[in-house]
Amino acid sequence: MDEFMQAAIVEAKKGAAEGGVPIGSVLVHRGRIIGRGHNQRQQRGSVVLHAEMDALEDAGRQPAVVYRESVLYTTLSPCPMCSGAIVLYGIPRVVIGENRTFMGDEALLRSRGVTLEVLDDSACHALMEAFIREHPDLWYEDIGE
Amino acid sequence: MDEFMQAAIVEAKKGAAEGGVPIGSVLVHRGRIIGRGHNQRQQRGSVVLHAEMDALEDAGRQPAVVYRESVLYTTLSPCPMCSGAIVLYGIPRVVIGENRTFMGDEALLRSRGVTLEVLDDSACHALMEAFIREHPDLWYEDIGE
Numbered sequence: 001m002d003e004f005m006q007a008a009i010v011e012a013k014k015g016a017a018e019g020g021v022p023i024g025s026v027l028v029h030r031g032r033i034i035g036r037g038h039n040q041r042q043q044r045g046s047v048v049l050h051a052e053m054d055a056l057e058d059a060g061r062q063p064a065v066v067y068r069e070s071v072l073y074t075t076l077s078p079c080p081m082c083s084g085a086i087v088l089y090g091i092p093r094v095v096i097g098e099n100r101t102f103m104g105d106e107a108l109l110r111s112r113g114v115t116l117e118v119l120d121d122s123a124c125h126a127l128m129e130a131f132i133r134e135h136p137d138l139w140y141e142d143i144g145e
Numbered sequence: 146m147d148e149f150m151q152a153a154i155v156e157a158k159k160g161a162a163e164g165g166v167p168i169g170s171v172l173v174h175r176g177r178i179i180g181r182g183h184n185q186r187q188q189r190g191s192v193v194l195h196a197e198m199d200a201l202e203d204a205g206r207q208p209a210v211v212y213r214e215s216v217l218y219t220t221l222s223p224c225p226m227c228s229g230a231i232v233l234y235g236i237p238r239v240v241i242g243e244n245r246t247f248m249g250d251e252a253l254l255r256s257r258g259v260t261l262e263v264l265d266d267s268a269c270h271a272l273m274e275a276f277i278r279e280h281p282d283l284w285y286e287d288i289g290e
Contacts, residue, residue, distance in 0.1 A: 045206055048198045048230065057193050061186065064289050084229020084250070085193065089289040105229070108253070144209050144234040 004028050005097060005119060008073045011038040011051065012127050018043050021135075021142050022127040025051035025074040027059045027091075029066055035059025041142050050142075051075070052082035056089070067091050075124040077104035079143060087112050097124030101132060102143065149173050150242060150264060153218040156183040156196065157272050163188050166280075166287050167272040170196035170219040172204045172236075174211055180204025186287050195287070196220070197227035201234070212236050220269040222249035224288060232257050242269030246277060247288065 004026055011024025015038035027035035037054025040046040049057065052074050067089035072078075077099035078086065086094060086109060093115045099106065106116055132139045149171055156169025160183035172180035182199025185191040194202065197219050212234035217223075222244035223231065231239060231254060238260045244251065251261055277284045 041206065046202060047204070047206055047234075048193055048202050053193045057191060059192070061190055061192055061286065064286070067289060080229040080232040081226065082229070084225040084227070084232075084253075087225040087229075087250075089192075105232075108229075141206065141209070144212060 001121070002073075002095070002119075004033065004071070004073045005075075005095060005121065005124075007033060007036065008051075008075050008097065009121075009123055009127075011036055011055075012075045012124070015039050015043075015051070016127060016131065021051075021138060022131050023051040023074070023076045025055040025072065027055045027070055027072055029062075029070045034062070034066070034070070039142065042138060048081070050079060050082050052078055053085060056085060064090065071095060073097075075121075076102055076128060077106060077118070078109070080105040080108065083108050086114060093117070095119065097121045098128070100125055101128040146266070147218075147240070147264070149178065149216070149218045150220075150240060150266065150269075152178060152181065153196075153220050153242065154266075154268055154272075156181055156200075157220045157269070160184050160188075160196070161272060161276065166196075166283060167276050168196040168219070168221045170200040170217065172200045172215055172217055174215045179207070179211070179215070184287065187283060193226070195224060195227050197223055198230060201230060209235065216240060218242075220266075221247055221273060222251060222263070223254070225250040225253065228253050231259060238262070240264065242266045243273070245270055246273040 016022035040049035075097035161167035166184035185194035220242035
């Protein structure tokens with residue numbers, strides 16, 4: 001397994017261990033992780049810190065050029081908010097663990113020229129499947145449904 | 146002036162007084178403000194807390210139905226990230242102070258059925274114009290350029 005997706009899964013599992021939504025993400029600049037995060041809805045009562053946003057926030061203020069040389073790894077297909085953040089900062093490539101439990105706004109990302117790689121990873125899928133089964137209310141709240 | 150846009154401008158001015166990006170926002174549910182916020186890049190080193198996101202975060206975890214009955218007021222046209230958040234949570238209507246200093250992702254919002262009202266407000270415009278003139282680096286960082 002790709003070491004960066006592995007790091008995103010570590011983040012997702014931290015989220016699960018905290019009783020939160022098990023989605024993790026890392027931002028990678030030129031082969032080095034510069035931000036790590038996981039969904040913070042349950043833990044911090046946040047409605048904006050999805051995993052991808054938490055990783056961006058962890059990376060801190062970066063010059064535009066850094067985002068444009070970075071790859072975002074996320075265990076789950078990015079929702080419209082996270083897709084919008086990817087577009088805002090001009091991140092050119094996103095590696096997605098899986099999109100079977102939730103299809104994000106991949107159409108928007110592709111239409112804006114973002115390259116997507118979907119791994120269809122069984123560990124990412126298993127984390128989400130178990131979580132949605134056990135905590136449907138929290139999950140649907142997280143995606144605005 | 147609309148009392149809610151006035152409240153968003155109060156937020157923008159708070160941001161300006163703090164040395165930050167002067168953009169403010171309020172989330173209004175059935176005629177009552179449930180969240181207030183302003184851009185937190187300079188103040189909190191945040192890359193995700195644009196004004197609209199800060200207002201959503203201030204409103205806290207809400208059931209889907211609340212967002213769907215809400216109106217988001219923002220002093221500036223919402224960027225792709227904030228537009229994505231509006232789409233995620235299904236906020237049906239956005240009132241925008243101005244879009245002359247920055248045109249956000251209004252096309253995306255309209256394409257997803259969000260109703261937009263652009264006030265072309267001179268106070269909102271003046272705040273941004275002065276800020277961009279005085280702090281171009283901070284401004285371009287905020288929009289990923």
